[in-house]
Amino acid sequence: MIFKTIDKKDFNKFLEILIENNSFFAPQKIAKDKNNKPIYDLRLVNDFKEIDFNYDILKYPPRRFFLPYREAISSFEIKNSSWQQNINYETKVPRILLGLHPCDINSLNKLDKVLMLGDYPSPYYTIRRKNTFIIGMDCDPKPFCFCRSVGTHTVQHGCDMFLIDIGDRYFIEIFSNVAFDFLKKVTTKDITKKDDDEYKRIRRLKAEKFTAKIDVTDLTKILDMEFQSDVWKEWGDKCLGCGSCARVCPTCYCYGIEEKIDLKFQQAEKLKILHACTLIDFAEVAGGFNFRPERHIRLKYRYYHKHRGFVEAYEESLCVGCGRCGEACLAGITVPEVISSIRE
């Protein structure tokens, strides 16, 4: 690992260079909630002044840049007696995402395992992942963050560079040679003993700020034992079956396929649409049979995929502890509460 520091004004210069030549997404204020608290998310920026470095969290996960909610994976055109298929894997321009927190970077690492490094890699996902340059940023744990419990509060890989704010400058962890080469365009400094100490001090402070947590000790086994537990029914009575949790989840990748035919019957598209396991029509099959007609069972399987099935397959949880699902859930179903109710 290569460490450097960069003065903030030099970093701004660095951003200007990147913004000019790339499609650049960074945190911006997008709305205010009923208490006048600003809400932030990634948006296209044309000038570094548009970037809001005071953002707390990104409202929606960056998953959409790699795994869109809906995409045409193939299109067909009928020409006379023949037909032609068109598939487009390409990304238009290299993309840069600034401001991803460790949970979001780790969510991409988990998606990589399924969609890029597994037995059936997705060319659609892979090309976007390879063509996106990611600048991660350190964060302040919020009351709903439990990433530390699932080991996603630090970044080992998955981004090109990672920034930690140490006052008037950033401490940079450089992960890729692309980032290393880019940084040659501006002035960076080698780290000093003072920087090391500051890094360690900030790390200590951050660790103390976590309040939410889940206990993952032997969780797969406990979930096995509690498969028939009445607790699921209680959560199911609250669940609205609206799928908001899956929409804001940085790691949900389940999808359905729909065929869309144009009104002239000359063209068609195969659409891949991300689905959600809590929806009533998730497990409905041809003929109308529904494998999971009950709300509490659908909710239960959501937890089993994240905290049991994925752990058995990949030796890590599919949940990154970002807490977005709990924040988005009108019924107030949060991961820490569900997991602790199962453990009791």
Next chain:
Amino acid sequence: MQYLGVELIKPKAAFFDFSCCEGCQLQIANNENKLLDFISLVEVVNFREILTERNNDYDIAFIEGSITRKDEIDRLKKIREKAKILVAFGTCASFGGINKLKNKFKDIEWVKKEVYGNCPIETNDKVMAVNEVVKVDFYIYGCPVNKSEVEAIVQSIALGREFRYLKHPVCFRCKEKQNICLYEMGKICMGPLTRAGCGARCPSNGNSCIGCRGPAEEPNIEFMKTIMIKNGFTERQIRDKFELFSAFKE
């Protein structure tokens, strides 16, 4: 016309308006760039807004509006006898819609006086949805109906394939558009209970979902009411939302 070697079915379709604003039919008529393609899928034999000729030989009858007068009951029953498939077209036809608010009043004579004043007209005491009068084979929800959904449904008919409604709530589509939840903005919204398929048009434009498409399948109404109360909305505000189209069970 064929698609993938399968001959398309081109049914004769007739549109009939009952008590309504005719806004649902207008959604078809004002869909200018696709209207010609649409009418190539079905042979329209009766459609007041786009066609002068009338023909009473049809396979599919699209019924728009709710049933509020005696003559409407007779007319609807005659249409049912002729049509192979009868479609409730829009929220008024499917649930009764706005018109059905009339049924909430105890003193119907007061309502008639308030609305029609000194120009009384013959009207039933109770407004009915189409399925309270005749058997309905298919429903197309929405106030007004969603053009692209109507197209998809008519296309399914042409292909002889089953059309599958979305059964989940509007929230799912709303979040796809990366909207900020209206509850977070301090507004009441029927999105968590209402059937998706509208593209979450209202919440995407900052307006609460008013539930025009009726309930999603197995909506969690009970707990959603608790959530609405917890978010500080009054019984009155909640009732207004639930009762507007008579689409949600009491």
